[in-house]
Amino acid sequence: MLSDNEFLRYSRHLLLEDVGEAGQLRLKNAAVLIVGLGGLGSPAAQYLAAAGVGTLWLADHDLVDVSNLQRQTLYDIGSLQHSKAETAREKLLQLNPEIEMIAINQRLDADTLGDFVAEVDLVLDCTDNMATRQAINAACYAWGKPLIIGAAIRFEGQLLALDPAAGHGCYRCLYGPDISERLNCSNSGVIGPVVGTIGLLQALEAIKWLTGTGTVPLGQLKLFDAKAHSWQTLRVPKDPGCPVCGEKNASHSQ
Amino acid sequence: MQVTVNEESLQLTPGTSLQGMLAQLQQDKPGVAVALNQQVVARSQWSQITLNGGDQITLFHAIAGG
Numbered sequence: 001m002l003s004d005n006e007f008l009r010y011s012r013h014l015l016l017e018d019v020g021e022a023g024q025l026r027l028k029n030a031a032v033l034i035v036g037l038g039g040l041g042s043p044a045a046q047y048l049a050a051a052g053v054g055t056l057w058l059a060d061h062d063l064v065d066v067s068n069l070q071r072q073t074l075y076d077i078g079s080l081q082h083s084k085a086e087t088a089r090e091k092l093l094q095l096n097p098e099i100e101m102i103a104i105n106q107r108l109d110a111d112t113l114g115d116f117v118a119e120v121d122l123v124l125d126c127t128d129n130m131a132t133r134q135a136i137n138a139a140c141y142a143w144g145k146p147l148i149i150g151a152a153i154r155f156e157g158q159l160l161a162l163d164p165a166a167g168h169g170c171y172r173c174l175y176g177p178d179i180s181e182r183l184n185c186s187n188s189g190v191i192g193p194v195v196g197t198i199g200l201l202q203a204l205e206a207i208k209w210l211t212g213t214g215t216v217p218l219g220q221l222k223l224f225d226a227k228a229h230s231w232q233t234l235r236v237p238k239d240p241g242c243p244v245c246g247e248k249n250a251s252h253s254q
Numbered sequence: 255m256q257v258t259v260n261e262e263s264l265q266l267t268p269g270t271s272l273q274g275m276l277a278q279l280q281q282d283k284p285g286v287a288v289a290l291n292q293q294v295v296a297r298s299q300w301s302q303i304t305l306n307g308g309d310q311i312t313l314f315h316a317i318a319g320g
Contacts, residue, residue: 040320128320153319169294175316176297179285185319195320221294223314234289234312239296 002028006098010052023211024052028099030210031055031120035108035136037084038062039071039185039195040150040202041126046074047203049092053210055100056092057116060084061107071192108132113139122209124202125149128185130175137171140164141244146209147171150202152195153188157224159198160236161205161216164245168219173239194226255307266305273301275311287314 002010002024013019013027032053034041037060049056064072064079064087079087085103092101108116109132117123117139125136125147133149140147141164149160149171162170185195201222208214223232240246255268259279266275272295276282288295289312295303305311 036320038320126320128318130316130318133318151317151320153317156315156317158317173296174294175287178297179287179316188319190319232312233292234314235293237293239298241298 001025003098006052009096009098013051018213019211023213026211027052027207028054030122031057032122032124032206032210033057033059033116033120034124034126035059035113035132036126036128037072037074037088038068038126038128039152039190039192040199041124042072042074042088043196043199044124044126044150044203044206045088045092046095047200048206049096049099049101051203051207052096052099053206055102055120057102057104057120058085058088058092059104059106059108059116060088061105071190071195073196108135110135110138114142117143117145120145122206123147124206125171126199126202130179133171133175134177137162138244141170148202148205148209150198152198153185153190155191155194155226157194157198157226159201159205159222159224160220161209161218163216163218166218167238169236169238170242170245172244173242174221174236191226194224197224197226255305257305257307257309257311259311260313268307270305271301272299272303272305272311275305276300279313281313285315287316288312289314 010024013024030053034045062084063081064075074088074091083105085105089101089103144164147162151158205216209216219236221234291310
C-alpha cells in the first residue's frame, strides 16, 4: 500500500498508465545496488531515490575531491574529503526520506560483491575501472541478477543492460581480460553531461525493468558519440567459451 | 572487395580475415573492440572470420570511466 504522502510524491508516476499504483509498489518493494557514486552513480542514485526505489545500496570507497565537482552532482564544497557513500546517503535522504538507503563505504571486489548482489533485485555498474566491472559482471551472473552497465570518457558513452537469464553475451564476452583499461576519466577527461546522460539512462532502464515497462535493450551495447550526437547499437552475442556465462557455467546461474 | 570501417570505405584483398584487416589498419591492439555488421566479435574469433564484400565493420574502444 502507498501512504498519502507517497500518493502525492509519486503522483506523476501514478498518472502514467504503464506505471500506476502497481508499478510504484514494485519500485517501493525493490532493492538496487549502485556500485560507484561518481559521474554515473550520482544522477543514477538521485533519479532512483526520487522515483521511490524502496532500498538503495550505495557503494563507493572514495572521498569527495574538488575535481569531482565538475560532474558528480551529488556533492558540493561542503562534501570535500567526506565519504562519497555516506555523503550520498545524507543528500538522498534530504531528497526522499521515504526510502531506505545503506551506505557501503568500501571498495567492492570479487570477494565482497556477492554478499551485496545477493540482497538486491538489480545492480547498476557505475564504476571507473575494468577489474571491478568484470567482478560485478561475474557476481551478477553467479546470482542471476540483472545488471545495467554504464561507462563514459571524453565525449563518448557506453550503455549495456544484461539479464543472466537471457541468451545474449555478458560483459566478459564483450571485453575479455586481454582488453586492458587504458582509458578512464582521470587520464582522458570527460565532459560532465556525457557521463550524466549515461547515468540517467541507467536509472531509466532500471525503472523500466523494475516496473515491467517497455523494452529494456538487453544484450545491446549502445555507443553514444556526443560530438556527432549519434547513437549506435551493437548486439553482444554469447562467447561459447566464456568462463562467466558460457555453457559450461550455466549451472552457476540461479 | 570493398568493406566499410566506421562508415569509411576500405579496399581489401578477397579472403582477408578480420584479424588481417585489423593488422593492416594497425588496430589489432589492446583496448580495441570490433563489431561485424552490428554484432560484436570476441577477440578469440578475429582470426577465424573471413570478411565479405559489403561488410560493415565498427571499431570502438573499451572504456571504463564513470
